[in-house]
Each structure stands twice: as structure tokens, then as C-alpha cells.
Amino acid sequence: MLKRLLFIALLSTAARAQDAGPAKDDPSVPKDRDTVLRIQIFLDRNLFGPGKIDGAIGEFTYKAVVNYNYAHGHRDLYNWAHAQEAAEREVPVPYAAYKIKADLLPFVNPHLPEEPEEQAKFPFMAYRSLAELIAERFHTDESFLGLINPKKNMNTLKPGDIVVVPNVRSFRIEEVKPMQSYKSDPALSSHTIVIDTTERMAAVYSEREMMLAAFPITPGKPQFIPVGQWEVKSIMNTPSFRYDKQFLEEGVRGDEAYQLPPGPNSPVGIIWCGLSKSGIGLHGTALPRTIGRSRSAGCVRFANWDAIRLPQLIRPGSRVIVR
Template sequence: MVTRVGPLRLGRLPAFTASTTLISVDPAAVALPFDTNTPSASVARLQVLLDRAGASPGVIDGLDGGNLRSALAAFESMHGLNVDGKIGSQVIDAIDDPKQVIGSYVITGEDISVVVGAIPKDYAQMAQMKYLGYATVTEGLAERFHMGEDFLKALNPNARYGEGETIFVADLGVNKTGKAVRLEVDKTQGQVRAYAADDSLLVAYPATIGSETNPSPSGTHTVKTVALNPEYTYNPKINFQQGNNNSVLTLPPGPNGPVGTVWIDLSEPTFGIHGTPEPSRIDKTGSHRCVRLTNWDAEELAKLLTKDVLVEFM
């Protein structure tokens, strides 16, 4: 459970800590581009608020970038605003929340138990493991709270990450609920969007959608099944060549498996929407034809889907 602490307001700060002095909203200032290299309290707050609204920015890291701008555009669409992916007074009025965005969390034994140490890159070695859990406690905690691992560490510079220790984390709110009747997979925007029966936008997620050498399919398909914590079957004759592995391998489940914690199987054979072991690389590197989301976004999406939901590739 996250315990809330003092809020961080939209504003520009040279450094980010959980105890930063509050900054009031200045629409003229926040309409300007943010620094893409230095974490900002303004960006972090905006990312948390977008995450709460169902317009996922992907990893919460305090950094501006394409995923943040796409999330802003999705939020604008949800609220009937001019869709330009920019921050202005209307966006601030619609998204601002008096609730704080950083809270405290007490590390549990479960957080420790899912740590398995370094994960090998070779699939044959991965197949020998029982569970592809987290390499470190900080990796697991960062993913639990939708954060970049470096950002979590910056918030907690003196933490030892032991059981019973209290740390600062993003205060995310609750997952979106409802039922999606169709999905749009937008290759240009690098985004997956889910729509309700009244055609309102339920959620939007940053996504890696195929690559130049392994493009995703086109046209309209449907959802066949949804599998949580799936095993992964590697078949070089069907999938792709990984290292020197020429045999079929069954890899155990876990967040660091090739498809993360969710597999959403589509009517296109061998193709699906799934999680990833590397959330910070979503929409920054290609995939083997499939659609990759962060594990937390894939898990939320899975709860909104039923069999035969339409999936349109834009």
C-alpha cells in the first residue's frame, strides 16, 4: 500500500527529490519543451497524472520524449481538447489533481522473493531456470510502480532496499476498468489504443510495433486468448534465430521472459501483443513483428479484453 506524502506541483526544477519545495503551476513555462536529459519534477508529476488517466507515458522517469507527447495527445482526445500533444492551460486544468504524486511504500518479503539474480541472455540458459523474475529488488520495485530504475534510485539515494524499509515511489492510483470493443495499433504514433462501445477512448499505451526488418501485419485481426504469466516457446523455424539455438525451447514465465507477464494472442498466426523485459526501450527499438508494451500496461489491457475484440493495424 502506498502512503501519500506532500504533493509535487507542475513546475520546473533543477533536481528532483521527494522533499522538493512545492512549485505553483505556470502554463507559460510548462508549455515549453522540457529537458530530455535531466529528470524534472514537472515531467514526473505529469507522467503520473497521465498514467492515472489511462494515457500511459510508459516509464515514469521525469524525462520528456515521444512517449510523453503521445500520451498527452491521447489525454487530449479523451477530454475533447485540441489534439496537439502540447501542454497548455486547458490540459493543465483537465489533468491537475490535488492529490500528491509521490507516496511512501514499505518493502515486503514478496518484493524480495521475486528477485532471482542476473538473467542470462541466451535462451538455452534461460530455459534451465524455474522463473524469470527480477534481477534486483530495485528492478522489481521500479516496475511495480511504473518507474525507471534510475529514477527510483534518485528518489531514494540512501535506501538499502531491505524488507521493512520505507521508500518513496510514484503514487499511481487505480487501474482503468471497462470493456474494450476494439483496439487500434498505430504504427506511426507507436501507440496501442483501446475504445469502448460508445467509441470513447479508454486507454492508450506506448508500444513497439515490429521493425523495418520484421514488420507487423496490416489489416484487421481479432483477439483469440489472453494468457497471464505465460511460458514462452521458442521455435527458430517459426519465430526468429536467437544466438546459436536451433532447437525448440520452452522458457519459464516471469517479467524478464521474452514476452513479459502477458501474451495476448491474435488471429494472425504466431502474432500477439505482449509485455517486455525492458520497459524503458518501448517505442525505441524494434520487435520481432509483435506488439510490445510495458508489463504493467499489458496487464491492464488484458483485463479490458474479451475474445474476438477487433484489432486494427493503422
Template sequence: MTGLVSRFALVALLAVSACDDKPPAKPAPANTVQKAPVPTVAAPPVSAAASPLGQAINAAAFDPAAVDPQARRNTLIRVQTLLDRAHFSPGVIDGRDGGNLKLAIQAFQKAHDLPTDGEISQALLAALAAADNGPVLVDYTITQSDVAGPFTPQLPKEDYEAMAREPAMNYHDIVEMLAERFHMDEALLRELNPGANFNQAGATIMVTAAGADTLPAKVDRIEIDKTLGQVRAFDETGAQVAVYPATVGSTERPAPSGEWAVRTLAPRPTYTYDPSRLTFGKPKEKLTIKAGPNNPVGSTWIDLTKDTYGIHGTPDPKLVNKRASHGCVRLTNWDATELGSAVKKGAKVIFMGTEARPA
């Protein structure tokens, strides 16, 4: 179980900006002829997405006879990104096969009356492209604000005492920040941009054109499937609006069963470690860890009427549905933010199925 979260205390996001004002030009001496300035032509920006790799991924198709592993990887990146934009989240976009991708494909197939085998096919790609055929890789120019951070040093996992001493639980570095912004695995971000200086403002990099972290309708009901490790969101008409992979409970701290409800929402939550109520960790005293994406409950906390339980983000998105939680429902930060932006107070939350500890 993830502990108690302050439900109403929100921590303001610090915006860091920089500017470089040039000194005023000196006036020309009297009785001199001023020369017209020589016009300068800015070099055209280098398009990363127009590179051979970017073009290959944007045009990736299904070929059952393909033996080139890079061609398969290109298709996986395209499928994952299009699923993400369609609100059938594969979790982290990493260009790899896995259980979360299979679950996302199955959910999309079911919603579009396709055979629910969880496999990539021409029919799947055609259905995804029919809804959204935009490029899956685009250019992004790193800004001075990106470079400035602020960033928080990486700390040992579950060292709650060290975390409590930090003024905020920010990203560790710019690569982690950019990867999460575009729903990507850090390794994929580096792979797509070999030799890139991510700390150089003005540099152009290639990123996935992921979803916008908003849903098309308000969420009135949430189903938490403990067997699959999946969260499904529905609007007031009963239409499914989103599907997310999730880590649900653990053997030691199983998630609850039955029907509960959303009590409140806390964007940028603090995290309270209370040893009198928790069975994990070493601290002997109550600790409060400040807000930030690397907070133990991530960027968003959706508080449930089941006391001390919630749906929340995580500092380790690639481990969602691969490692047990301490009892709550863990999503990637971006999926938790998306769900939190649309869920209604009082929305039904139904835990179903038999809990299975992720492998």
C-alpha cells in the same frame, strides 16, 4: 516476431513469506515481585514523500519561464504520473522529455478538447488535476516478501538457451521489481531515494502513485497505429478508455495490416523459441522459456487470430517504442497487464498506418 506462446499453460506464482516467532516468556520465580514492563514508544516513520523533494514534485506547476532543470524535471514526473493514472500511458515514468510522453499528452489533449501540440501547459496540468489531484509521490514500506523475491540472475539478451535452463524468469533484483510495480524507471527510483537500502525490510522509500492496472470498462476494439507506435483501446460504445506507447514490428518482420481479433489471453505466458518458424536467434532446437516478467514476452500475452502474432509485455520497458520488435506489438508489462485485464475475447484488433522503425 516473438514466437509461439503457450496459450493455456499458466505458471503459478510462488509467494515467499517469512515470520519470526519469539520464544515463550519464562515464568517468574515464586515469591518474587514482577515489575511492570516499561512502555516503549515506536519512533514515528520518516515520511519520504514529505521531504522537500517530494513536496516539490507533488506541487509542481507549469512555469514557462523556469530555468531550473530540477523544477522542469519535477513537473515532468508529476505530468507523467497523472497521465499514467488517467490511462494515457507515457510508458516508463522517468521525469524526462521524449516521444512517448509527447504522444500521451497529445492523446489526452485530443480527448479533452485542448490544442494537440503535445506540450506541457497550464491548461494541461489543470485538466489532469481536475480529474485526479492526488499526490503523485507517496511512501512505500519495503516488506520481507519484497526482499525475499524470488529473483533470477540477469542473463545476456536473447540467450534463449540460458533462459530455458532457468526455473522462472523473475525480476533480477528488488530495485527492478519495485520500479516496475510503480511504473518507474529504475534510475528515477534510485534518484528519489539516495542512500536507501532497498534490501532492508521496513525501510520507507518514495515511489510514484501510479495507476492501478485496471480499466473502467471492458475493451471491445483495439487500434494499433503502426505510424505512431501507439495502441488505443475502446469500449463497446466506441469510447476511448486507454492509450499506450508500443513497439510495433520491425523492418525485418513487419506487423500485419487489416483487421484481426483477440483469440485468447495468457497471463504469465511461457515463450517458445522455434527455429523452424523464426528468423532471429542462434539456437538450433526448439526451446521453452518459463513464465515471469523477464520472459521475452513479459507478463502477459494477448493472442491474436493472426497466427503467431500477439500483444505482449517486455523485460525492457524503457525501450518500448524505441527499439523494433520481432513482429508483434510490445507494451510495458504494466500496460499489457492493464489491457489484458479488460480485453474481451473476440475484440477487434485493427492494424493501421505505415510501419515506422523506432529510432
């Protein structure tokens, strides 16, 4: 089974190689932004994360197309036509209009500091702006929001404003139940998640070895990556986080640390999946635009909009293969 599970690495390598140039001449690869956006939305809806949704053809969009094709039995793995045809049916309109609601204001704090010692004094690691909240809500970033809303100032958004957003199933911070834990499940606990730290992808497989989902990740620093086979021991929403600069940089606990409150801007985001390897987990992030870069001491980061879907795919008891 392990040999088959690692097939994602081969697919991803080929997809990344295409990103270097040759695939840009492939007639199956769309050229216009709205078509790419529609495909990204379709892939995201079907649990093949393309990274941030921005209408641009990048490494993780290539990988999402390849993994989608593999999971659905298409032999021509690098052909975008399968995803494009399905996207045209399922995502006829790539944009939506979103009216900002006042009940989102408690999740925004423009005064949240950057320094951990100051953050520890706050009750919640909120978004720093409505633009940041809306960008994460619709699986994109503030730059793309500004691009598709050229007449709006993203720095002055307020309740009642209407913003154009990608037509994606939104990540709703207000629906994340604080401190909710997830129990083992006969079906979900039988699933396996493969963390490929070289390709920066995580793929979930069923007990019958069918690929169910694949998401971009940020792996830990190479010297701290816990290569091997582990098990999910716990899953919990909105964890607090012990910030220890020495541990993050050197992998050894230091004398000075700060207990940071929960929230979407926590370094571990809005969910924590603890592994049988002590101190290591799969979790969200405060910086979704950095997904794909090595920034931590061994843990595996997902964008919050992907991380929140993990309990629907894996549970305590699930096997975790890190390579």
C-alpha cells in the same frame, strides 16, 4: 470508422514533431520535474500511458497529453494546461514512501542467467533485483529511482527499507494470477484496439468510437508487421515462451528453440493476447525501458504495467487494426 480510428496517428505525429523543439517554448508546457511527474502520474492513472514515469518531457508524454485532450473533447490538443489542472487536483503529492516487504523476495532471483538455454532450466523468470521489481511496480526505471533516492544504494535494497517512488497506482506482480485466462465480454469484446506501428502507439476505442486509452508500444520489425485487421482470440496471464532465435530474427521457425518459463522477465512479460494472425500477439516485456523500439518478429510489446490493463479494455472478440 477506420478513418476516425486512425486519427491517433495524426495526433501522435504532431506531438512527436513538437518534441523536436518548438513546443519547448510553449508556455503551457511545464518546466519543473515535479510538475511533469505529477502530470505523468495523472495520465497514467487515466489510461493514457506516458511511458516510464520519470519527470522528463519526452515523446510519449507529449503523445499522452495530446491523446488525453482529444479523448476529453479539448480542441486545443497541444495545451498541457488541461492535464496539469486535473493533475493538481488528483495528484497533489507526486511522491510516496514505499516499505519493501519480505513477501516480494520469491519474485526476485539475482542468479537468473541471460542465456535462453540456461533460463529454460529455471521455474520462473523473476526480477534480477529488488530495484528492478520496485521500478516496474511504480512504472519507472532504476535510474530514476536512484535519482529520487540519492542516499540509498539501489543494489543493496532489502526488506524493511523505505524507498521514495512515484505516487502511481502500483503494478503488483504478486496479484497476477498464474495462467488466468479471460473470456469474451459483451462490452469489452466490442472494443477496438488500433496498433500504429509507425507512431508506436496503441489506442483502444469503444463501440461508439470514443478513445478510452492509449499506450506506448514496441512494434515488430517492419518486414514482419502483420498489417491488416485481426481479432483477439485469447488472453492469458503468465505464459511460457518458445524462444526461437531464427524466428525472432528472420520470421521463420528454426530447428533449435527453448521453452522459457513464465515471469516478469519473460520476453513476453506477464500477459499474452493472441490474435487471429497465427503466432502474433500483444504482450508484456522484460525490458520496459526499450518500449518504442523495434525488436521482435511481428508481435507488439507493452510495458508490463500497461499490458496487465488490457483485459480491462479488450477481450476475445475485440477487433485489432494494425497499420
